[in-house]
Amino acid sequence: MAVIEAQNxxxxxxxxxxxxxxxxxxxxxxxVGLLGPNGAGKTTTMRMIMxxxxxxxxxxxxxxxxxxxxxxxxxxxxxxxxxxxxxDPDLSVRQNLEIYGSYFGLEKSYIKERADSLLDFMQxxxxxxxxxxxxxxxxxRRLIIARALIADPEFVILDEPTTGxxxxxxxxxxxSLLKLKEQGKTxxxxxxxxxxxxxxxxxxxxxxxxxVLDEGSPKELxxxxxxxxxxxxxxxxPADLEKSDIDHEDIGDSxxxxxxxxxxxxxxxxxxxxxxxxxxxxxxxxxxLTGHKLRE
Amino acid sequence: xxxxVKTVYALWYRHFSTWKSxxxxxxxxxxxxxxxxxxxxxxxxxxxxxxxxIDAAEIVYLAYIVxxxxxxxxxxxxxxxxxxxxxxxxxxxxxxxxxxATPAKLHHLIWGEVSWAATKAMFAVICVMVVGYVxxxxxLSWNVLWTIPIMLLGCLCFAACGMVATSFATxxxxxxYFFTFWVTPMFIFxxxxxxxxxxPEYVQWLSNALPMTHLVDVIRALCVGYELTALAxxxxxxxxxxxxALAYGVAYRNMKKRIFD
Ligand SMILES: Nc1ncnc2c1ncn2[C@@H]1O[C@H](COP(=O)(O)OP(=O)(O)O)[C@@H](O)[C@H]1O
Ligand SMILES: [Mg+2]
Numbered sequence: 001m002a003v004i005e006a007q008n009x010x011x012x013x014x015x016x017x018x019x020x021x022x023x024x025x026x027x028x029x030x031x032v033g034l035l036g037p038n039g040a041g042k043t044t045t046m047r048m049i050m051x052x053x054x055x056x057x058x059x060x061x062x063x064x065x066x067x068x069x070x071x072x073x074x075x076x077x078x079x080x081x082x083x084x085x086x087x088d089p090d091l092s093v094r095q096n097l098e099i100y101g102s103y104f105g106l107e108k109s110y111i112k113e114r115a116d117s118l119l120d121f122m123q124x125x126x127x128x129x130x131x132x133x134x135x136x137x138x139x140x141r142r143l144i145i146a147r148a149l150i151a152d153p154e155f156v157i158l159d160e161p162t163t164g165x166x167x168x169x170x171x172x173x174x175x176s177l178l179k180l181k182e183q184g185k186t187x188x189x190x191x192x193x194x195x196x197x198x199x200x201x202x203x204x205x206x207x208x209x210x211x212v213l214d215e216g217s218p219k220e221l222x223x224x225x226x227x228x229x230x231x232x233x234x235x236x237x238p239a240d241l242e243k244s245d246i247d248h249e250d251i252g253d254s255x256x257x258x259x260x261x262x263x264x265x266x267x268x269x270x271x272x273x274x275x276x277x278x279x280x281x282x283x284x285x286x287x288x289l290t291g292h293k294l295r296e
Numbered sequence: 297x298x299x300x301v302k303t304v305y306a307l308w309y310r311h312f313s314t315w316k317s318x319x320x321x322x323x324x325x326x327x328x329x330x331x332x333x334x335x336x337x338x339x340x341x342x343x344x345x346x347x348x349x350i351d352a353a354e355i356v357y358l359a360y361i362v363x364x365x366x367x368x369x370x371x372x373x374x375x376x377x378x379x380x381x382x383x384x385x386x387x388x389x390x391x392x393x394x395x396x397a398t399p400a401k402l403h404h405l406i407w408g409e410v411s412w413a414a415t416k417a418m419f420a421v422i423c424v425m426v427v428g429y430v431x432x433x434x435x436l437s438w439n440v441l442w443t444i445p446i447m448l449l450g451c452l453c454f455a456a457c458g459m460v461a462t463s464f465a466t467x468x469x470x471x472x473y474f475f476t477f478w479v480t481p482m483f484i485f486x487x488x489x490x491x492x493x494x495x496p497e498y499v500q501w502l503s504n505a506l507p508m509t510h511l512v513d514v515i516r517a518l519c520v521g522y523e524l525t526a527l528a529x530x531x532x533x534x535x536x537x538x539x540x541a542l543a544y545g546v547a548y549r550n551m552k553k554r555i556f557d
Binding site for chain 1: 313390396401
């Protein structure tokens with residue numbers, strides 16, 4: 001069964017269409033990544049799933065239940081890691097977990113047990129009595145993830161879980177998310193870090209301007225859109241190469257050539273070309289699909 | 297325990313636990329506030345008017361203003377808590393988003409705010425009563441005990457009204473209207489410090505529209521022991537309950553539209 005089934009979901013804020021008809025599924029036990037530049041409509045989509053924002057049109061089912069009928073029993077099974085840090089600044093680290101747990105109506109003893117193990121899981125035990133304002137960015141993020149797990153949900157939504165963190169902090173979070181995957185939890189993740197998506201996601205949905213551009217496993221997307229290799233060739237482009245019918249994209253100062261067989265391009269480069277060759281990755285797919293222009 | 301009570305209690309408890317850490321400052325201000333009022337009015341107004349007559353009964357001025365101050369501090373504290381404080385939690389701290397991502401619903405959330413505001417306000421009211429008792433402005437009787445549930449109703453009412461302001465607010469500036477056109481008039485026109493029959497008739501109309509006027513009247517009747525008819529009790533308390541329900545409904549509808557749209 002799919003945990004999330006979204007069909008043609010739309011969201012308008014007044015005249016502005018933030019989400020313009022998005023379809024995707026999150027099958028049980030998988031990690032799906034919603035990838036898109038800023039303003040693509042990722043957060044809006046997550047908020048619609050959580051019932052924090054009403055749909056303008058379309059059909060959205062959560063655990064098979066239409067989102068406007070989602071009630072307590074479904075909400076108990078979802079944990080949310082929002083994009084912004086909305087920890088309770090008036091409470092300590094431990095209270096942030098325990099009091100949040102009480103909103104779920106869980107038993108006190110159970111909450112305490114969960115808080116103990118989550119503080120440990122997220123390596124926050126030493127900080128349990130600190131006010132949250134005194135935590136580093138990485139610790140805050142870990143605490144928010146721990147908080148989302150307090151009721152031991154089957155499905156966890158993570159909106160940009162590692163944005164703005166240093167590499168060490170990101171690796172620590174990735175490890176814990178991989179553990180969640182091992183435990184069989186279903187994850188829906190938004191990010192604009194391709195390495196993150198490539199590492200964690202079984203399936204990726206690329207969105208931009210409120211629409212789905214394409215979806216598939218990281219491997220599928222790469223071979224479909226950017227082959228195996230990329231050559232970034234500085235202008236002026238050698239005449240032979242320019243005439244060829246190799247799949248390419250002009251990005252201003254240089255042109256990207258996508259090929260499965262590197263020799264095909266190498267033979268056409270001539271002696272004086274300045275270029276860089278590398279194995280293509282998700283970032284190339286992303287840039288190819290969403291364009292190379294700067295965003296908001 | 298029903299889910300509703302359990303969830304509202306959890307939300308109430310969140311506010312209580314942050315308040316606990318500020319208990320002493322809260323106690324100090326709640327005791328000094330009425331002390332300052334008593335001091336100033338005792339020397340100021342009290343020197344001018346020694347007693348006030350209601351229905352031919354003479355009431356010592358101090359005994360007259362203690363019930364007024366009870367109602368006033370309850371009204372002010374609960375109004376403040378669901379307006380400026382709740383708005384800060386909603387707007388600056390994303391507290392509402394945090395709660396609504398859990399199985400807690402908007403009804404629970406608003407009840408959590410309102411019930412907490414009333415609790416905090418009742419603490420202020422009881423401080424006034426203790427200060428009033430110590431300075432011989434309040435005589436203990438069974439009737440005085442009745443003021444507790446009635447004050448609680450009043451505080452719930454003002455808390456719900458504060459919630460209406462919050463549901464409309466887009467910035468903190470908006471609350472200057474709430475205080476200028478709602479809280480302050482209830483301080484001045486509701487008979488906290490002198491009887492409203494000294495106002496011209498059209499002002500009395502305004503006074504009687506304010507739930508505070510009826511609360512002050514009932515609390516004072518119970519504290520100083522003057523008579524109100526049973527009908528007056530029903531009408532006055534019913535009016536307060538009606539305003540509470542109305543305010544709650546408006547706040548809920550506004551907030552719902554605002555949050556989920
Ligand atoms: N409450 C809102 N009112 C008006 N516009 C909004 C609101 N929330 C989001 N938007 C707009 O919708 C678009 C998508 O936003 P968002 O879902 O936050 O994008 P993302 O999370 O992909 O960066 C943006 O252009 C944003 O400005
Ligand atoms: Mg976002």
